[in-house]
Amino acid sequence: xxxxxxCSNPPTIISGGDVHQIGSLNSYVSxxxxxxxxxxxxxxxxxxxxxxxxxxxxxxxxxxxxxxxxDFFHGDPLTPEVPIQDWLKNHAPVEAVGFAxxxxxxxxxxxxxxxxxxxFCWGAKVVVELAKSADIQVAxxxxxxxxxxxxxxxxxxxxGILGAEIDKMSPPELVKEFEAALKANQIEHFVKIYxxxxxxxxxxxxxxxxxxxxxxxxxxxxxxxxxxxxxxxxP
Numbered sequence: 001x002x003x004x005x006x007c008s009n010p011p012t013i014i015s016g017g018d019v020h021q022i023g024s025l026n027s028y029v030s031x032x033x034x035x036x037x038x039x040x041x042x043x044x045x046x047x048x049x050x051x052x053x054x055x056x057x058x059x060x061x062x063x064x065x066x067x068x069x070x071d072f073f074h075g076d077p078l079t080p081e082v083p084i085q086d087w088l089k090n091h092a093p094v095e096a097v098g099f100a101x102x103x104x105x106x107x108x109x110x111x112x113x114x115x116x117x118x119x120f121c122w123g124a125k126v127v128v129e130l131a132k133s134a135d136i137q138v139a140x141x142x143x144x145x146x147x148x149x150x151x152x153x154x155x156x157x158x159x160g161i162l163g164a165e166i167d168k169m170s171p172p173e174l175v176k177e178f179e180a181a182l183k184a185n186q187i188e189h190f191v192k193i194y195x196x197x198x199x200x201x202x203x204x205x206x207x208x209x210x211x212x213x214x215x216x217x218x219x220x221x222x223x224x225x226x227x228x229x230x231x232x233x234x235p
Contacts, residue, residue, distance in 0.1 A: 017054065023102035025070040028054055031061030037231050038112040040103060040136075041069045042096070042123030044203060045084065047077025052203045053120065056220055063224055065231075066112065070103050072096040072126070093125035093146055100126055104135055114138075116227050120203050121145045121169070131155040138230040140223055143199045145169045152178045158188035160226040162219050167199040190226045194219060 017028050028048055039060050043053055048071045057067040078087050104115050116138035119127035124144030131139040132154040140160040141147060147170065152159070159182060163175035172193045182189040194201070197215045205216040 017049075022068055022070065023099065023104075023106040025072065025074075025099055025103060027071065027103070028057060028069040029067065030054070030057045030069075031066045032064065033066055033110070035064055035066040036112055037065050037114045037116070038107040039065045039067045039227065040100065040107075040115065040117040041067065042072065042100065042117060042119040042126045043069065043077075044121035044123060044200060045078040045087070045091075046204075047071065047073050049077070050203060052205070056203070056223070059220055060224060060227065063228065065116075065227070066107075068103060068107065070099070072099055072123075091122075093122055094129065096126045097129045100130055101135055104130075114231055116140070116231055118142060118223060118227075119144065121200055125151075128152065128155060128159075131157050131159055138227060140226060142202050142219070142223070143167055143170060145199075147178075149174070149177050149181060153181045153185065155182070155185075155187060158230045160190040160223070161192075162202065162222060163191075163193045164197045164199050164201055165193055165195045166197065169199050188230070190222070190229075192219075192222060 019026050020029050041057055048069045057069050061067045073091055107115055114137045117127045117130055117136045118140035120142045122145055124141040125146040127139050127141060128147050128151045130136045134156045138158050142162045143164050161175055161178050163170055175193055179191040194215050197212055201212055202216050202219045205212045
């Protein structure tokens with residue numbers, strides 16, 4: 001399922017930055033390369049060059065993580081002139097799972113012992129698939145798209161879900177079902193629905209909307225706190 005919510009307020013894409021090839025994918029990297037804890041951020045349909053996504057990577061990196069934002073679209077993110085349904089025919093989230101596993105393997109080969117992943121909209125489906133097979137140690141889904149209740153029932157690792165009050169892709173009612181499933185399966189979890197914001201707000205907020213910006217920053221800090229709790233305090 002996808003819709004106009006996925007396409008609202010597209011980012012102004014930036015090129016450059018500290019980009020390396022990791023597991024065959026060009027990836028924006030941030031943080032100490034000698035860190036033993038890695039975080040993979042999986043973008044929404046607008047891709048790994050979105051500046052607000054990279055700011056989240058930098059914030060996580062400041063906490064001691066080695067953060068990687070791979071280009072799972074191989075240089076072909078959604079652009080405003082392309083219908084999203086046409087674009088999705090060549091970019092199904094499940095097709096990115098194998099590439100994500102290769103990134104995880106590359107991180108482990110460089111000495112990283114724990115890997116967390118956060119997925120935004122489109123990327124949340126990739127993360128939930130990784131969480132089913134415990135390829136990662138911690139998961140976070142931010143305003144997920146394409147994620148079903150059965151998906152959440154299958155996760156095996158601590159999982160955070162950050163949802164928007166106004167969201168047809170993952171409405172609050174569905175997010176509450178996700179929470180109940182995690183609780184029933186005794187999966188450590190953090191679930192929060194943010195009031196007054198719409199799908200995609202954490203990476204596509206309008207800088208002029210003060211209340212939305214404040215809520216986005218709150219969600220970013222909650223993401224940091226969730227990873228800190230699971231990666232730094234748990235054995």
